[in-house]
Amino acid sequence: MSTIKKIGILGGTFDPPHVGHLRLATHFAKLLKLDALLLIPSGEPWQKGSGITPAETRLQLTEAAGIDLARAFLYLKIPTQAGIDRIEIDRARPSYAIDTVKALRERFGSSASLNWLMGVDSLVALPNWNSWEKLSQYVNFAVANRPRHDLKQKMNPEVHQFLEDHQTMQAAALENSPAGLIYIDKSLNVDLSSTELRGQLKSSSRSSIASKKIPTHTLEIITKLGLYQQSS
Template identity: 80%
Template sequence: MSTVKKIGILGGTFDPPHAGHLRLASHFAKLLHLDALLLIPSGEPWQKGTGITPAETRLQLTEAAGIDLARAFLYLKISTQVGIDRIEIDRAGPSYAIDTVKTLRERFGADASLTWLMGADSLIALPSWNSWEKLSQYVNFAVATRPHHDLNEQTDPELSPDVSKFLKEHRAMDSTALENSAYGLIYLDESLNVDLSSTELRDRLKSSSRSAIASEEIPTHTLEIITKLGLYQ
């Protein structure tokens, strides 16, 4: 991927990866004309507490989801390459996004457009991330709004003054600005409402409604591995 110029980054615990992740990835891959999209499972998700599925297993689930994502791109005629990156799993200690974006910037060079993809809930929680205010020195952000998060300081009680200020300073009103900028911009996309939660899916997988979970919620190949390994019982 050394010649790649527009790279999307979708990080997360991926415990498990779900259809919401794939919808977010597909939407921004097409909108931002991404050359490549990296799915990056966290090694030690320091904010998640205990009870996390082992990193190598989550990597396996993410690789399976990547197969379904690549097939979706083919079907949708999206030319974005899909990559699964072990960068956080191979790095010792807590998985901090700031370390990841620094490494990716070194890998792809100063001119590549790097864009971190996330939902609005992650943007709201950004001040809890390690060295969060430095992230925009390395990447752009593409943010999909989610139900109950309108990202308006007057009407969204969860939006902190820090994030509101961050938005005002970095917001781009046009998605094409991200394609032409290596880092430093935030684009809010209100056309995609994804309301799926890994926590909720884990709870359902542990319940009697497990058999009702379909590929519309968890990618087919991921669900096969979950079943094969007997995860989330």
């Protein structure tokens, strides 16, 4: 039995969290045999511009989604512990992943396997992240395919070289590696666009879309707070 602690990190604006996030989390929790999976809502998402729901509200929505994630783990007999971390919310400056992974590495120690979960669209956009080329010193990347995102077509030379240097074809390799590997999972096609979902929630078919795409407990809070309504 491996004694290395295996941690999954799923960061994002979570505006709002949706079933795509939970599918991604559940898939990699099982595949990578994660001990814990942290949902980390961003504080000030510097790349997203204005119009983002306040951080404390997004944290509340993410905590609600965490209840549904924990129940999914229980139902599927996945022994991963689900947690919500406010590390970026509490940071009094824009959210940079590099600061987060440094802090998590300090928290969990040098031998822990830290795995940043993301969609392939985020992998393609990595060169836009602050100090992105240093991230692999602190974490592995577990990447899910996304519909309408062809990695080969959208990948620039920097990302291509990053993959050449770090990609592994074996998911199990991440379990024994603290950092430095990239695994692209082709079995999961998941749509992770909160931006599109916010637009859909402002349409006339809001109720049917919401019940299919938003976790139950998150939807209760969205309804209670009157979020993502069509502006009059």
